[in-house]
Amino acid sequence: xxxxxxxxxxxASLRRLVAVQDDPDAAKEEEQPSSPEAAxxxxxxxxxxxxxxxxxxxxxxxxxxxxxxxxxxxxxxxxDGSEAAGGDATAAKRDEEDLDxxxxxxxxxxxxxxxxxxxxxxxxxxxAGGSRPLLAVNMRHLKAEEELxxxxxxxxxxxDDEEGGAGAYANASRRVRRLAARGxxxxxxxxxxxxxMPHDTWPRFDGGICMEAQGATRxxxxxxxxxxxxxxxxxxxxxWCRGAGAAVQELYEEVQATFDPNNVAALLQSHPYHLDALxxxxxxxxxxxxxxxxxxxxxxxxxxxxxxxxxxxxxxAASMHVPYEEPNAPLFTCLFRYMQGLSRRGLHRTAxxxxxxxxxxxxxxxxxxxxTIDYLALRAGRYDFLxxxxxxxxxxxxxxxxPNFVFSQALARWFQEQEASSGGKARGGGGGSxxxxxxxxxxxxxxxxxxxxxxxxxxxxxRLQRVLQGKGVGRDLDWAAVLRQPLFAQASxxxxxxxxxxxxxxxxxxxxxxxxQPIQDWLRSACLHAATAPPSELPDGLAAADWACVxxxxxPAGTENEYAHLRLHDFSDAVARLPAEEIHGWGGVGGGxxxxxxxxxxxxxLAQQIQERGPDLTDEEMRQQNPLAALLRSLLPWANLGQAxxxxxxxxxxxxxxxxxxxxxxxxxPG
Numbered sequence: 001x002x003x004x005x006x007x008x009x010x011x012a013s014l015r016r017l018v019a020v021q022d023d024p025d026a027a028k029e030e031e032q033p034s035s036p037e038a039a040x041x042x043x044x045x046x047x048x049x050x051x052x053x054x055x056x057x058x059x060x061x062x063x064x065x066x067x068x069x070x071x072x073x074x075x076x077x078x079x080d081g082s083e084a085a086g087g088d089a090t091a092a093k094r095d096e097e098d099l100d101x102x103x104x105x106x107x108x109x110x111x112x113x114x115x116x117x118x119x120x121x122x123x124x125x126x127x128a129g130g131s132r133p134l135l136a137v138n139m140r141h142l143k144a145e146e147e148l149x150x151x152x153x154x155x156x157x158x159x160d161d162e163e164g165g166a167g168a169y170a171n172a173s174r175r176v177r178r179l180a181a182r183g184x185x186x187x188x189x190x191x192x193x194x195x196x197m198p199h200d201t202w203p204r205f206d207g208g209i210c211m212e213a214q215g216a217t218r219x220x221x222x223x224x225x226x227x228x229x230x231x232x233x234x235x236x237x238x239x240w241c242r243g244a245g246a247a248v249q250e251l252y253e254e255v256q257a258t259f260d261p262n263n264v265a266a267l268l269q270s271h272p273y274h275l276d277a278l279x280x281x282x283x284x285x286x287x288x289x290x291x292x293x294x295x296x297x298x299x300x301x302x303x304x305x306x307x308x309x310x311x312x313x314x315x316x317a318a319s320m321h322v323p324y325e326e327p328n329a330p331l332f333t334c335l336f337r338y339m340q341g342l343s344r345r346g347l348h349r350t351a352x353x354x355x356x357x358x359x360x361x362x363x364x365x366x367x368x369x370x371x372t373i374d375y376l377a378l379r380a381g382r383y384d385f386l387x388x389x390x391x392x393x394x395x396x397x398x399x400x401x402x403p404n405f406v407f408s409q410a411l412a413r414w415f416q417e418q419e420a421s422s423g424g425k426a427r428g429g430g431g432g433s434x435x436x437x438x439x440x441x442x443x444x445x446x447x448x449x450x451x452x453x454x455x456x457x458x459x460x461x462x463r464l465q466r467v468l469q470g471k472g473v474g475r476d477l478d479w480a481a482v483l484r485q486p487l488f489a490q491a492s493x494x495x496x497x498x499x500x501x502x503x504x505x506x507x508x509x510x511x512x513x514x515x516x517q518p519i520q521d522w523l524r525s526a527c528l529h530a531a532t533a534p535p536s537e538l539p540d541g542l543a544a545a546d547w548a549c550v551x552x553x554x555x556p557a558g559t560e561n562e563y564a565h566l567r568l569h570d571f572s573d574a575v576a577r578l579p580a581e582e583i584h585g586w587g588g589v590g591g592g593x594x595x596x597x598x599x600x601x602x603x604x605x606l607a608q609q610i611q612e613r614g615p616d617l618t619d620e621e622m623r624q625q626n627p628l629a630a631l632l633r634s635l636l637p638w639a640n641l642g643q644a645x646x647x648x649x650x651x652x653x654x655x656x657x658x659x660x661x662x663x664x665x666x667x668x669x670p671g
């Protein structure tokens with residue numbers, strides 16, 4: 001047989017051709033007449049074949065019934081029509097029964113596969129029975145575009161997308177813009193991800209990253225991890241990359257050493273999905289105020305990580321574990337930054353689902369998702385989920401002692417009371433999302449919950465009001481009288497560095513929620529009651545000293561900060577920015593460049609140091625400081641950098657104190 005026939009003929013036609021060559025007579029018997037334009041029949045699935053057999057049987061029975069009716073004769077046309085209709089209905093019923101029997105016999109499903117149907121049925125039964133995992137992600141609320149459509153309508157979002165697509169070619173040549181206006185530059189749509197909907201102008205994912213299954217953990221979760229190819233990352237520490245030549249990661253490190261952001265952008269032209277380069281450009285654009293470009297860089301990095309997911313990796317199941325180590329760290333970084341960006345844009349429902357995904361992937365919470373998930377639940381109105389999280393997270397009630405959860409529970413209860421009093425339906429009832437689980441249980445009133453929170457953490461109220469007073473809120477005499485009470489005047493963090501850091505994060509993250517005047521009045525009333533009421537009128541009959549003992553046991557005094565890796569800047573809605581001309585030596589992720597958040601923290605420490613010991617620095621302190629921080633400090637007119645003031649030299653070697661006293665006497669006016 002000619003090899004060209006094997007190349008161009010379909011498999012079915014090839015089999016028939018071989019049969020004709022071997023036995024022409026047998027092939028003629030099996031040959032069926034068909035039109036010359038008809039295409040070769042496609043192989044049918046077993047269910048379709050079974051249905052065809054049942055239909056043939058039903059047609060045969062109908063013919064036999066028609067012959068019997070014709071043999072009997074007689075009867076008018078109406079009776080024949082009714083009998084024919086009845087026969088058709090009976091035959092159709094028998095056809096369905098035969099088809100169902102054959103499907104049961106072959107163990108087939110008519111529409112979806114048995115695995116998918118059983119999975120959907122199990123998920124539905126779990127949701128109906130209230131046994132849905134606490135951190136199970138609702139995939140319907142995981143896309144930012146869907147929440148935008150619910151907020152503004154699909155028409156507005158689609159029109160905005162069309163305008164954004166036309167503006168993608170704004171900087172292109174006139175010919176390219178003309179072709180784009182005529183619709184001649186459209187290409188095949190990219191595969192959408194579970195979180196990110198790719199833009200039409202993005203290139204196709206070039207691979208280099210994949211996710212592999214790594215077995216099961218001790219608690220029964222499936223563990224996954226990312227693997228980088230040799231072309232992506234050639235490092236001696238990775239056994240599968242030893243001996244490889246120059247890779248994209250090595251090129252990035254060389255580009256990073258030039259301290260020029262333009263070189264990083266040039267690298268992305270040839271390697272558009274390099275994670276470190278995308279995160280570097282995200283930091284650069286965000287620091288210069290280019291939020292649209294910053295979001296695109298972050299979304300592209302997260303899209304690349306999504307495209308590498310393992311087929312068995314399911315974010316909705318809350319039964320996956322990803323260790324927080326070097327190959328997997330970009331996933332947590334992208335998810336956390338994406339969550340914070342969604343919150344700044346007002347998409348709190350989507351941000352809540354991303355935060356749940358972060359906690360579900362790693363229960364150790366390496367990036368501090370627990371410090372912001374209660375804020376997102378409050379902003380999204382998921383109050384019942386917040387209650388369940390406090391009661392069930394980690395299998396115990398340890399989360400109930402975190403300062404942010406203590407105050408957030410009270411605020412959630414206050415919101416529910418306000419909605420109930422106004423006649424509106426309280427949000428967070430769970431609905432079809434399966435997050436209602438504690439809404440039916442009676443809960444204490446919001447005032448009682450808030451008094452407990454104030455008694456447990458009075459220092460939180462002091463720090464909160466200090467920040468709000470800086471914004472012009474709570475400066476009245478009533479608040480001043482409350483804060484002079486011994487409970488707040490003597491409040492402290494008990495010497496616990498961990499508690500002090502968590503209180504700062506809570507104030508930075510949630511102070512805007514407590515800014516409204518009705519909430520301020522409610523908080524002031526609860527604080528006054530906690531500071532002046534006798535123990536018999538306080539919650540559980542415990543005095544302030546008893547609550548202080550609970551706080552000391554939960555947060556013992558110590559200088560070691562367990563949450564030192566959580567930067568205060570990451571929980572703020574304010575984005576630290578630097579002018580574009582000041583961005584020089586930008587190293588990005590993993591490099592020794594300008595870190596805006598670290599620089600901001602250093603400047604705060606510098607301001608505190610100036611208040612404590614004055615503006616002077618020694619030579620050793622000058623060498624240890626950040627160059628940019630030293631430059632900013634040198635601009636202070638009262639700073640004396642590099643040496644301490646020498647009053648003895650000014651007085652000619654005499655006593656410094658006497659010389660200074662003589663100068664003061666000379667400066668005094670006579671009389």
